[in-house]
Amino acid sequence: MNTANDAATDAAMSDKVARFPRLVLFDLDGTLLDSAPDMLATVNRMRAARGQGPMPLGELRPHVSRGSRAMSAAAFPELGGDVSPDMIREFLAIYEEELGRNSVLFDGVAALLEAIEADGARWGIITNKPEYLAKQIMPQLAWESRCAILLGGDTLAQRKPHPLPLLHAAEALGESISDCVYVGDDQRDIDAARAAGMRSVVALWGYRGGDEQPQAWGGDAMAATVPAMLEDGFWQALR
Template identity: 65%
Template sequence: MRSGEPGTGNRESEKQERSTSGSRRFPRGVLFDLDGTLLDSAPDMLATANAMRVERGEPAMELEQLRPFVSRGSRAMVGAAFPQLDAEARAALVPVFLAIYERELGHHGAPFDGIEAMLAEIEADGGRWGIVTNKPEYLARLLMPVLGWESRCGVLIGGDTLPERKPHPMPLQHAAAALGLAPEDCVYVGDDKRDIEAARAAGMPSVVALWGYRVPGDLPEEWGGDVMVESPHDLLDSARWPARAT
């Protein structure tokens, strides 16, 4: 809901009342991974990989063949699409992958079920949220207007925004500071081991998003996250968030 629309005044009053009454239900700041956490971007990635495969005379691959690799980045997805190529040949295809992905961006994927309701609850509670992803920043920013998040996302850090990327803590520390908060006053939600490692190194409570993308053999219970949740709908329950961040 944009400012000036019916009901905006009531919602802003509710935010102010919650933030001043000490009855906060959700963390003051929530930072999210993007692919596999907020956004089911695997269909966009599949369209990209299959465009490349068709151009090279290969049959289309199925979504479930690519899906586990989406959170691992473009190199991993190129490797899944072309397992017969050596590392050097795969690396040479990464710019091609990114160029085609820019064309397919936002045309096939969508936020996971429950994400929009969760973001609305965080906002209604007076909290702020942002995104810390290893996706190149320019691609992440192109998605914001497609998703209607350009005026709602308080900070966006991409994999090339800073000198370091996850699992280094710098992106999370920088994002928390941009929200005007200490790392311990935020929560990071992610679906990959690197997300949880980055949060732990930053001194930030973390939530393991079990609905995301994982390769066979991943053991999220060993990542050291503060909380593990099966669905974005679980996070509508304020009791499911790490207690020290609320």
């Protein structure tokens, strides 16, 4: 027969397990990692090679989540968006050298990931960054054994905003879509989650442009900061 103490323990365990979804999937750049300084170093090396002065971080930041083509186009507006494959290859080669030199976790990320793990839940990363670059970041952050799954933009046949990476992650880890949530700072993240039938959280601290309206993206919740996702009731409101 269960004692009162046993019942209290069971209730506490039930509350603990229910705190987070069984699988929390994250975008990387602009959501977990502030990689904009590495990106800035990359484009400024490219600009210096062409005799141009440095670009301010504030001008590049809104383009970081959109990838190497968008950042190159922003760094060289005189091209009118006509970024060649050679320039993309140049960007990626330089970025690989700058990878992790100046990037930092957003405030609260370490505590959030620890709380997810302590709850018995798992977390993973689905990014549009090329997989070989995303994998190089994992040991720098000591995440290689903690991240349950890592999918890059070229891991599968489709990338965000297509739902395939999110669906694949849930299936590969044996989780139902209803037990998963995706967190991202770009509309393509929220679009991918919706298409997958997965709940989503809009990360408002990311790399949005000033003209974007995240309230219109249709996310299931919005978080102004990472620590907001550790507040009592945040995840329960998504159920």
